[in-house]
Amino acid sequence: MRIKVLIVEDEVLVAEDIADDLKKEGFEVTDIAISGEEALVSIEKDCPHIILMDINIKGDMDGIETAQKIVDEYKLPIIYVTSNTSSQFVNRALETSPHAFISKPYNVKDLIVAVELAFKKYNQKELSETDLRQYQAIFVKDGEYHKKIELKDIYYIEADGSYCNVYSKEQKYTLSFNLNHFQSNVQSSLLQRVHRSYVVNLNHVDGFDKNTLLIQKKIIPVSNSYKEETYKAFKKL
Numbered sequence: 001m002r003i004k005v006l007i008v009e010d011e012v013l014v015a016e017d018i019a020d021d022l023k024k025e026g027f028e029v030t031d032i033a034i035s036g037e038e039a040l041v042s043i044e045k046d047c048p049h050i051i052l053m054d055i056n057i058k059g060d061m062d063g064i065e066t067a068q069k070i071v072d073e074y075k076l077p078i079i080y081v082t083s084n085t086s087s088q089f090v091n092r093a094l095e096t097s098p099h100a101f102i103s104k105p106y107n108v109k110d111l112i113v114a115v116e117l118a119f120k121k122y123n124q125k126e127l128s129e130t131d132l133r134q135y136q137a138i139f140v141k142d143g144e145y146h147k148k149i150e151l152k153d154i155y156y157i158e159a160d161g162s163y164c165n166v167y168s169k170e171q172k173y174t175l176s177f178n179l180n181h182f183q184s185n186v187q188s189s190l191l192q193r194v195h196r197s198y199v200v201n202l203n204h205v206d207g208f209d210k211n212t213l214l215i216q217k218k219i220i221p222v223s224n225s226y227k228e229e230t231y232k233a234f235k236k237l
Contacts, residue, residue: 002028003119003145006048008066009081010034010058014104018052018081021108027115035059036066043074050099050118052111055082055089064089067096077118081106119145138186140166140173149173151188155204155215159197167216194230195223202233 005027009015012034019029030046033039035058039051051070055063067078080093083104093101099118102111123139123146139146153169159179166173175182183191183199193199198220200213207214208231212221222230 002026003050003115004028004030004046004048005050005052005115006030006033006039006042007052008033008036008039008057008063009052009054010056011054018106018111021111022115025112036061036063036069039066040069043070043076047074048076049122050115051076051078052081052115053078053098055080055084055093064092064096067093067098071096077122079114079118081111140175142173147173151186151190152201152203154191154201156201156218156220157182157191157199167218192226192230192233194226195221197221202230205234208234 005022007015007018007022007029009018009032012032015032015034019032022029030048031038031042033042037059039053051067053063053067057063057066061069063080063082067080070076071078077099078096079100079102080098081102081104082089085103090101099121100114102114136152137148137150139148141147149166149168149170155167155169157179158165158167160174162178164175164177164179164182166175179197179199183193190201190203191199192202194213200215200220204215205213206216208222210227212219213230214220
């Protein structure tokens with residue numbers, strides 16, 4: 001998965017330079033917006049992971065007002081990239097809790113590092129502070145980035161010593177923590193613990209007998225201590 005970036009910058013040549021630098025490093029630029037109004041429309045069409053925001057932009061809202069609206073409505077991380085570094089504007093900008101503040105002319109390396117760190121910090125904050133019972137997806141480490149997995153697409157999670165393996169529609173993911181840690185952090189009515197070594201998605205159970213479940217041709221044991229809670233989820237005729 002590539003990090004998606006929205007650039008809000010009314011100097012077209014500067015915006016295009018930023019976009020080119022990002023693309024060369026493997027990022028995806030969702031759009032270039034020259035005003036706060038355009039930025040909000042763009043987010044609705046293709047929501048990015050990160051916003052690069054200039055302070056002086058066209059339209060009725062400046063970059064700081066636009067950033068505050070984005071933070072309030074979408075909770076997306078903001079990185080200011082601006083030549084306006086007067087204390088008046090910097091103090092206002094800091095009230096929007098930006099993830100970074102980069103002065104123009106920008107250094108490409110600093111910009112790339114800022115985007116990567118903002119994305120990482122944002123994901124960590126979401127995972128640590130949010131009750132995942134209210135969400136429909138989780139993000140798991142896959143290469144350089146965290147990849148989104150819809151909970152409904154998970155077939156089952158299998159313990160593997162101090163690790164655990166998540167089997168989903170797309171692929172298998174290995175997580176660097178055990179099954180108990182997974183279950184304590186990811187709670188969903190879809191996911192049921194059925195054995196000390198297994199958590200299953202009840203919606204993907206293809207069949208069962210008194211001791212096992214069948215999911216995607218995988219036979220999964222059901223421990224006595226989990227039988228009552230597990231089997232009551234199925235309508236038997």
